[in-house]
Amino acid sequence: MIAEAFDYERADSLEAALAALARRPGAKVLAGGHSLLPLLKLRLAQVPLLVDIDGVGELGGVRVEDGDLVVGALARHRDVADSEAVRRGWTALAQAASHVGDPQVRSRGTVGGNLAHGDPASDLPTAVLLFDGVLTVASGAGLRQVSARDFWLGPFATALGEGEILTAVRMAPLGDRAASAYRKFPHPASGYAVVSVAAAVRLDGEGRVAEARVAVGGATYVPFRAAAAEAAMVGVRPDPPACREAVADLFAGQEPAGDMYASADYRAHIARLYAADALAAAGAAAAAG
């Protein structure tokens, strides 16, 4: 399948990429291309110009900066999944990255592209939401920071404006006696999440939960943080029965979505099982130190 014709420009700096986008209304950023090229090939999208940022070195890399994890927009899923620092301190993110597509897709696909694409059934937004990620967005006017809670507005809709480029996402560490885990129920054909859950637990000196976080993806039009479940976990020992009890109200204030593959009730049921499992896994890992 061949896309509609488009022009192509390679940017060697962020400034050059922003300038190229500004010159041509409707122009799109090309990074790994693993969300955009399939859309163009299927002619679900047409673009006048692709601005290739793949060679902009300043946008790459996975690094720890002042204790925070900073993932550049051009980091490949494979780099995140394989990073020792991410696996140790931001385990749910490494696990989510290892679930994206397949090995070939993870070789090319980028974190920035995935987050900017805004697929509600994708893996990374759920993990970034768990870690309260702060996304850096560049435009001709400079840089702005957008919190993960404000970045995804709906299916394939984000806070990115015309001519803006997502450059990096920053995530603070969970702290001592804390750990995280990611669980996914993939659609058997597409591999996308029917439901995915990222959870984190921080324990106090007695082994009880001081803080819990639960992010749910795939089940609603935008990934969400399950505030009721997070609150219900505080003070308990995170064993499996306690976790199952805490997630009873996982969808408080949310409307799970149904489709021809999984009804809303089924999604909610699976999400509760996976949330309890992810919390128990995070709790066990936190206790093990």
Place this chain on the structure above:
Amino acid sequence: MQYRVLMRVNGRPVERETEPRTLLVHLLRDELGLTGTHVGCDTSQCGACTVLMDGRAVKSCTVLAVQADGHEIVTVEGLADSVDAALRYGGLHPLQEAFARAHGLQCGFCTPGVLMAGADLLSRNPDPSEADVREALEGNLCRCTGYENIVAAVRLAAELLRERQQAGAGRPAAHAAGGGD
């Protein structure tokens, strides 16, 4: 619009003028005649079009030829030459040899892509478990075999590579090229 690309394909420099929308797989097949790289689903699912880009397995139906500009591509035609002669047997890469010996294919349509995904795995993991192999081949679909012999073939290739690398390391360099081709 035409765009000039310069890349290395199987070790040789290649320069072409191409439309930006041309996919890497079409440049390889239609321009360079490297038809060992197959187009199966054309939707980045099946993996038949897998090639190595800078050593990493990628699906060439989801890479624009212009994105490969300045990069190193290896297709199944260049697989054998991508390893030392001492590691080959009968001119074949150990993966190719192992697929023949372990009957790792039936119709063969998916095989070039499976070999390239296997090559990426073996470059990172010289002794993969069965689970490692299955995970590495998650992006390659075979409609014939049920994967059993494919997995066995990749593990046999790993064994052949390890044996020959150890044998090579123990021999004087002057004799290390006696791999049979």
